[in-house]
Amino acid sequence: MIVSELKPWNVIQSYLANDKKVFILGCKGCAEVSKTGDEATVLATKKQLEQEGKTVTGWAVADFLCDRALIKFKLLPFKSQVESADSVLVMTCGIGIQAAAAVIDKVCHPATNTINLGGARGEWPGAERCRQCGDCVLEYTGGICPLTNCTKMLINGQCGGSKNGRCEVEPEVRPCGWQLIYERLEKLGKLDYMKDTVRVKNWNKMQPPPALRSTIKWSIDQPDIAPTPTTAKEVAKK
């Protein structure tokens, strides 16, 4: 389970400022539970965009956007709608946004921030990993996460350690994340993103928000609801 929240509307507006025609992609997986990518939210977003003068060329809600094959399959009937759009608004977690960007040759705008669950999730979700940083930067990096793809988690561009497209830290297994981002942005005609703004990360957002703490590991750790009080007492006696 991955938890996401919608980015503020003015942020989404800024991402779409230069796009007239948009395709919306939602997700019936975790994003449905988070109410960020379910059909109702996608339709409400469509309505809002249309009220603001955008053309929504189409929309689709896939079962699991974290799976590239499923996205490709799901989008087959929507091919012309996606192709006629200037960009795609992806309403799901950071993994789904990256998976969408990997199979769609269009700018894929992130509509959400993925919230940190504090390590409760023990999955390794494919090549598109998400650090749940709570402050998604995929808008500026062509849908490729620099926090998981760059060894140093750099958010302001490539360091001097990139050699033949590989990271000097572990060249056998690691591509240079910023080389991937560069190639993707070049393809999209968005290389200016690499020099526009100096970014300083808000690491505070990597902490799970208090509201989520009651639902996961913290709840087990709380003394008043500890699941094995008898065992603890027995240990104390000995």
Next chain:
Amino acid sequence: MTFREALKSGKFVVTAEVGPPKGVDMKEFLDNAELLRPRVTAINVTDQQSAVMRVGSLTAARLLKDHGIEPIFQMTCRDRNRIALQSDLLSAYVQGIENVLCLTGDHTFLGDHPTAMPVFDLDSVSLLYAAKQLEAGKDLAGKDLKGAPHFYLGACVTPGAEPLGPQLLKMEKKVKAGAQFFQTQAVYEPKKFETFMKRAGKFGVPVMVGIVLLRSVAMARFMNKNVAGVHVPDELINELDKAENKVQKSIEIAARLINQMKGMCQGVHIMAIGLEARVPPVLDACNL
């Protein structure tokens, strides 16, 4: 003339670097600095270069200053978060150190403490930005400073990177963030450097070409294999390999490279890495 004034005056500027020791015996460090002093405008002090733990660059830079040598304080983002980095910038200024070279830094994995946690809270670009904020009397959190520092801020770029595009975009970002001069990664290919300068010249910021003295054929091959953005061409390796007097040849090669590139840029930065005694003869051969 200070380093800043020298670069502003338009004259060709020479800098070199010294690396603080692992341990507290500062004699060799100071001897090397004294050897370089009469030939250079300022001396860089490296910050735990190659992620190897050593005496800190701020203290070592202060030592140079106490000996009447103008230091360029190198700072990497590998070992300190934004609180420590900003604090060290203020500490540097308080000690009269204004030249700061802002670097991201090698990954801990490549150094002698590979199990250490790398920090990278900021990077070269955001460190430059932080320094500019301090100059404007604010810290990164937007809080007011009691007395603002002033720096001469530098950055690094790799002219030999393949491809060059991402490096140039980052260089432009560094200029925007506040970089006032560049000292480059080592260059052995003047043609490549010329191509680089044609594209980098438009940023209007002085560039000092980086020269690393060749110690041996093995060292050249090692760099080709392991150091990103550095390529020693086969002709140079063969030339060094065939030479009877390797010391003389390494001096000759470095001097030739500087002579070939000095018309293309605003200065040269020599990284001798233990071969400081060869720097004066190299500069003699370049009339510098």
